Amino acid sequence: MVSEAAEPHVPPAPPDLTAAAFFDVDNTMMMGASIFYFARGLAARKFFTSSDLAGFVWGQIKFRLGGRENKEDIKTHRERALSFVAGRTVAELTSISEEIYDELMADKIWSGTRALAQMHLDAGQRVWLVTATPIELAAIISRRLGLTGALGTVAETKDGVYTGRLVGDLLHGRAKAHAVRALASREGLNLKRCTAYSDSANDIPMLSAVGTAVAVNPDGGLRDVARARGWEIRDFRTGRKAAKIGVPSVLGVGALAGAVAAGMAYRRR
Numbered sequence: 666m667v668s669e670a671a672e673p674h675v676p677p678a679p680p681d682l683t684a685a686a687f688f689d690v691d692n693t694m695m696m697g698a699s700i701f702y703f704a705r706g707l708a709a710r711k712f713f714t715s716s717d718l719a720g721f722v723w724g725q726i727k728f729r730l731g732g733r734e735n736k737e738d739i740k741t742h743r744e745r746a747l748s749f750v751a752g753r754t755v756a757e758l759t760s761i762s763e764e765i766y767d768e769l770m771a772d773k774i775w776s777g778t779r780a781l782a783q784m785h786l787d788a789g790q791r792v793w794l795v796t797a798t799p800i801e802l803a804a805i806i807s808r809r810l811g812l813t814g815a816l817g818t819v820a821e822t823k824d825g826v827y828t829g830r831l832v833g834d835l836l837h838g839r840a841k842a843h844a845v846r847a848l849a850s851r852e853g854l855n856l857k858r859c860t861a862y863s864d865s866a867n868d869i870p871m872l873s874a875v876g877t878a879v880a881v882n883p884d885g886g887l888r889d890v891a892r893a894r895g896w897e898i899r900d901f902r903t904g905r906k907a908a909k910i911g912v913p914s915v916l917g918v919g920a921l922a923g924a925v926a927a928g929m930a931y932r933r934r
Contacts, residue, residue, distance in 0.1 A: 706765030750828030842870035
């Protein structure tokens with residue numbers, strides 16, 4: 666009797682401690698905006714009204730149509746969100762985030778981008794998400810994908826309860842680049858050996874901070890810069906570009922992320 670040969674054992678790659686990869690979330694790792702799906706989940710649980718959600722959406726539509734972010738709009742939505750979240754517990758938000766990920770986000774992960782992240786993990790490198798999304802939600806997405814960790818917008822808490830204030834500011838634009846540099850310093854990474862992935866021109870500072878930049882499902886501004894600088898472009902979309910396929914896909918950071926940065930805007934019941 667001939668027994669089948671055992672599958673050859675392939676040992677994992679040794680840790681590559683000085684190289685890492687950084688992934689944006691919205692429209693890069695996930696189709697559409699994570700914060701929009703989170704808002705939908707909270708609205709379904711009656712944590713805030715449909716008019717609140719419509720206000721957040723309208724703020725982002727104004728940004729997209731105007732072509733630039735209005736800092737006053739972001740500030741207004743952020744302050745509104747902070748007033749809603751004050752007094753809620755971290756445990757409550759985290760539990761709800763787990764449920765909403767399963768319900769609305771798990772099937773929105775771009776398989777192509779997920780494969781890129783796995784490529785880095787298989788090479789022994791660490792992989793972080795870097796996003797304006799609240800850190801509680803970003804950490805859940807990272808853990809569910811088997812990644813190293815996440816950098817996100819942080820809301821201040823005291824004794825496990827949100828105070829209604831942010832720790833620092835939104836992790837957006839140049840703040841992402843600063844956060845990546847700080848992480849590299851803390852973890853002993855060589856940024857010249859690191860790779861960053863994003864869909865948005867807002868993340869050009871982060872992409873420019875590493876040795877290898879990759880534009881994933883890029884908007885027009887990032888596509889132009891990527892071509893000019895010789896950056897790799899990966900596009901996993903089909904049909905019309907993401908900017909034209911519906912509200913969830915155009916909702917990025919901007920006003921909506923400002924509105925939910927401290928753990929999402931939801932009212933006390």
